[in-house]
Amino acid sequence: MIATGSSPIVIDMQGVTRRFGATIALNNICLSVPRGCVFGLVGVNGSGKTTLIKHVLGLLRTETGSVRVFERDPVADPVNVLSRIGYLSEENDLPAWMTVAELIRYTRAFYPGWRDDYAEELRQSFGLEAGARIGTLSKGQQARAGLLVALAYRPELLVLDEPSSGLDPLVRRDILGAIVRIIADEGRTVLFSSHLLDEMERVADYVAMIDKGRIVLSAAMNDIQASHRRLTLRFEQARSQPPALAGALAWEGAGHEWTAVCHGPIDEVRAAVSASGARIVEEHGVGLDAVFVARMSRPSAMAQAE
Amino acid sequence: MQIHLTHQDRVPTYLQIVNQVKYLVASGRLKAGEELPPIRALAEQLVINPNTVARAYRELETAGVVAKRSTTGTYVSDAGSPLARRERLKLLTERIDALLVEARQLNVGTDEIIDLLRQRDKSL
Numbered sequence: 001m002i003a004t005g006s007s008p009i010v011i012d013m014q015g016v017t018r019r020f021g022a023t024i025a026l027n028n029i030c031l032s033v034p035r036g037c038v039f040g041l042v043g044v045n046g047s048g049k050t051t052l053i054k055h056v057l058g059l060l061r062t063e064t065g066s067v068r069v070f071e072r073d074p075v076a077d078p079v080n081v082l083s084r085i086g087y088l089s090e091e092n093d094l095p096a097w098m099t100v101a102e103l104i105r106y107t108r109a110f111y112p113g114w115r116d117d118y119a120e121e122l123r124q125s126f127g128l129e130a131g132a133r134i135g136t137l138s139k140g141q142q143a144r145a146g147l148l149v150a151l152a153y154r155p156e157l158l159v160l161d162e163p164s165s166g167l168d169p170l171v172r173r174d175i176l177g178a179i180v181r182i183i184a185d186e187g188r189t190v191l192f193s194s195h196l197l198d199e200m201e202r203v204a205d206y207v208a209m210i211d212k213g214r215i216v217l218s219a220a221m222n223d224i225q226a227s228h229r230r231l232t233l234r235f236e237q238a239r240s241q242p243p244a245l246a247g248a249l250a251w252e253g254a255g256h257e258w259t260a261v262c263h264g265p266i267d268e269v270r271a272a273v274s275a276s277g278a279r280i281v282e283e284h285g286v287g288l289d290a291v292f293v294a295r296m297s298r299p300s301a302m303a304q305a306e
Numbered sequence: 307m308q309i310h311l312t313h314q315d316r317v318p319t320y321l322q323i324v325n326q327v328k329y330l331v332a333s334g335r336l337k338a339g340e341e342l343p344p345i346r347a348l349a350e351q352l353v354i355n356p357n358t359v360a361r362a363y364r365e366l367e368t369a370g371v372v373a374k375r376s377t378t379g380t381y382v383s384d385a386g387s388p389l390a391r392r393e394r395l396k397l398l399t400e401r402i403d404a405l406l407v408e409a410r411q412l413n414v415g416t417d418e419i420i421d422l423l424r425q426r427d428k429s430l
Contacts, residue, residue, distance in 0.1 A: 038355055176353045184346040184356045202319070202354045222361075225318050285316040 010035050010157055010189045011056055015065035018051055018213075025051040027213040029065070033191055033206070038183050040204035040221075041193035042292060048213040049193040050089075053161050056191065057087060069157070083111060086155035088175075090162040092146040096135030100128045100145060104152070111153035119152035126174065140171040147178055158182050160192035164199060172199065179203050197289045207288065209295055216295050221288075228291045229266060232259045232282035233273060246272050249294035261286055261294035307336060307343060311352060319354055323362035324369075331371055331382055332393040342372060342380040 011033035018026040026048050033039045041049045054060040055067050058074030058081060067074060074081040094103060100123065108114040123130065126144040128137075134145060143163070150158065158179070164172040176199060182188045183203075194200055200207060201221070208218040217224070233243070234257050242251030247264035259282075262269045273280055309326050311319060330336040342348075345363060349356035363380055366372045373383050409419050 037357075173353060177350060180349050180353055180356065184349060205355060205357055222318070285318070287316055 008035055009033065010070060011039075011191060012068040012071075013052075013055065013065065016052075016055060016062060016067060017064040018055070018060065019063070024213050026055070029213075029215060031208060031215065031218070033189060035189050036183070036187050037205040038179060038190040038192070038203050040200045040207045041191070041210060042195065042197065042200055042207060042288075043193075043210035044195065044296065047210045049210055050161055051213075052210070053159060053191070053193060056159060057082070057085065083113075084156045086150035086153070086158045088143075088146045088150045088158075088160050088163050090165045092142055094134045094142060094146055094149075096133070098134050099131050100134065101130040103134060103145060103149060107149040108152070113153045115152055115154060118154065119148060122148045122151060140167050143167055143171050144174060147175060151178055151182070154185070154188075156188055158188070158190045158192075160190070160194075162193055162195070164194060164196055172196075176203055197287070197292055201288045209292060211296055217291075224288065224291060225285065227265075228261055228263050228286050228294075229269070230259060230261050230282075230284045230286045230290060231269070231273070231280050232257055233276075233278040234281045235278045243276050243278065245269075245276060257281070261290055307348075309348070309352060311354070320358050320362040320365065323348075323359065324365045327362070327366055328369075328371055328393050329397065332397065336382050338382050338384045340382045342382070344379060 009032050011031065013029050013031040016026055016029040017024070029048075029052060031052075041052065043049050051060065055062060056069055056074065058067075058069075058078050061075050069081050070084060072081050095106075098106065104119055104123070108116070108119070126141075126148060128141060128145055128148065132141075134142060137145065147163075160175070160179070163175045167175075179190050179192065180203060183190055190203075192204075204221050206218070206220055207224060209216050219227075228249075232253075235243070236256075238255040239258070242248075242253065242258055242260070245260070245262070247262045247269050248260040249263055251258055251260045253259050258278075270280070307327070307330065309323055311322055317325070327336065327342070336342075342363070343351070345356050345359045349359045352359075363372065367374060367380070370383055372380050374380055405419065406416070409416070
């Protein structure tokens with residue numbers, strides 16, 4: 001769990017911008033993923049998460065900026081980069097005509113570090129029949145088969161693109177369990193995208209929130225939780241408009257009482273509240289979901305805060 | 307050692323572990339010298355990041371609730387009893403604070419609360 005190995009940075013993206021026609025899919029992305037951490041990408045569908053991941057895997061050539069994975073360019077040197085990455089995506093396109101055993105034999109040929117004992121252990125714990133055809137498996141079992149072949153060579157970097165999307169809670173637990181086990185092996189790193197924020201909260205060390213191709217918040221999970229609070233303020237005079245308060249991300253309320261998720265050192269927020277003539281009547285910590293909603297729904301308020 | 311995580315009260319996960327281990331020690335369900343599960347085992351059991359468990363164990367070590375013995379594992383400290391009393395009082399203090407805040411909002415004075423506590427104590 002402590003960073004080990006040659007470079008402390010596994011993925012380094014600097015100023016990456018990507019256009020598809022008139023659409024800006026990625027807008028000046030800067031991202032550093034340290035070795036040995038779980039790095040989460042959150043954003044609504046179409047925010048740019050998958051495009052970002054495709055740059056990491058070298059499936060998209062960088063137009064502007066630079067991408068380095070294990071200090072190499074994944075487009076110029078795919079063999080040395082991809083052999084160290086395990087990848088599972090939402091549209092888990094395994095060959096439907098193969099059996100589970102054939103899929104294992106086929107995949108192991110690509111990876112010198114393949115571990116037969118580990119593959120067999122995963123196959124049994126996932127309840128996958130060796131002779132079953134991939135195409136006849138349920139969506140959940142297909143996801144488990146995809147996870148098996150992504151894990152069995154013990155990759156240094158595991159990349160998961162919306163792995164839990166549309167899957168039942170038991171498969172999601174297997175996927176999260178795999179993330180936990182991989183990160184417990186020192187020096188291994190996980191990059192995963194999800195819109196299931198409670199899962200993200202359980203396993204991520206760092207989180208980047210992406211909105212319309214831009215990173216709007218990138219921080220350690222502990223810092224995100226420590227620096228955001230939900231405050232309810234009471235004003236002596238009823239207000240028709242929310243107050244202007246430094247650090248407030250999104251207001252809800254009417255009349256005397258207004259509630260906002262606030263960002264920043266709590267002493268500064270408290271001082272700003274008393275300067276505005278209000279008093280705090282409720283104060284709570286917030287989860288990642290509340291931070292996400294506050295950050296995404298009011299981009300203008302967010303720009304004010306920073 | 308049974309830890310139960312909840313997402314309802316928005317207490318950070320590492321702090322939920324810290325509080326529950328303290329509670330288990332204070333209530334005698336974890337005894338002095340007993341070994342806590344290894345970080346990796348607890349992380350897999352709760353399906354959370356091992357770094358979160360490590361952080362909770364570090365906090366517990368700083369608070370003197372547990373001690374690391376060389377590299378073998380993490381054990382409940384021997385100097386458990388005075389701490390246990392302090393932790394017991396701390397748990398109650400949090401409940402009392404919540405009671406006082408609610409009483410203030412309902413316009414019930416502290417003397418009335420104390421009378422009410424005595425009445426309830428007799429009737430238990």
